[in-house]
Amino acid sequence: GKDKELIRGSWESLGKNKVPHGVIMFSRLFELDPELLSLFHYSTNCGTTQDCVSSPEFLEHVTKVMLVIDAAVSHLDDLHSLEDFLFNLGRKHQAVGVNTQSFAVVGESLLYMLQCSLGQAYTAPLRQAWLNMYSIVVAAMSRGWAK
Ligand code: HEM
Numbered sequence: 001g002k003d004k005e006l007i008r009g010s011w012e013s014l015g016k017n018k019v020p021h022g023v024i025m026f027s028r029l030f031e032l033d034p035e036l037l038s039l040f041h042y043s044t045n046c047g048t049t050q051d052c053v054s055s056p057e058f059l060e061h062v063t064k065v066m067l068v069i070d071a072a073v074s075h076l077d078d079l080h081s082l083e084d085f086l087f088n089l090g091r092k093h094q095a096v097g098v099n100t101q102s103f104a105v106v107g108e109s110l111l112y113m114l115q116c117s118l119g120q121a122y123t124a125p126l127r128q129a130w131l132n133m134y135s136i137v138v139a140a141m142s143r144g145w146a147k
Helices: 002-032 034-039 041-045 049-053 056-074 076-095 102-121 124-145
Strands: none
Touching: 002 034, 002 049, 002 056, 002 076, 002 102, 002 124, 034 041, 034 049, 041 056, 049 056, 056 076, 056 124, 076 124, 102 124
């Protein structure tokens, strides 16, 4: 449908430059919630948040995040096929101390990155399309917190 077209169309260019876009997203995330930085055990090696975000370990995580988004975009027709993967990914994030409430601010940071990168192409329907996909990903990851 229309949602999928909007997501695929916008990801076509962004997906070719994953790391810089991921850096915008995570810089925003740490700006909105600096405490999330401390969940990365390697964060003690950096001075400022900007140093952190551009350190090799953080760039690696940023790349991992962008690859998950890439996988979701490629599987828009069968997001169910990612459920086991996302469940396990959720469990790993529970283990490192992430709280499911933080996914709201992650979503905000994702939208911020899209807005920065897409400019005029960032419209209300596009925003909603991404939110819809993101909420499916978050729901699947959040099952990893269930006892
Ligand atoms: C791994 C933190 C959000 C994807 C990790 C690790 C930490 C972490 C500490 C383990 C160390 C590392 O691999 O760097 C966080 C925090 C987040 C967040 C604080 C935001 C609150 C996300 C999101 C995704 C994601 C939104 C993708 C949708 C991954 C992947 C791994 C990972 C793929 C590697 C898992 C593995 O080892 O199999 N994350 N993460 N993370 N994260 Fe995140």
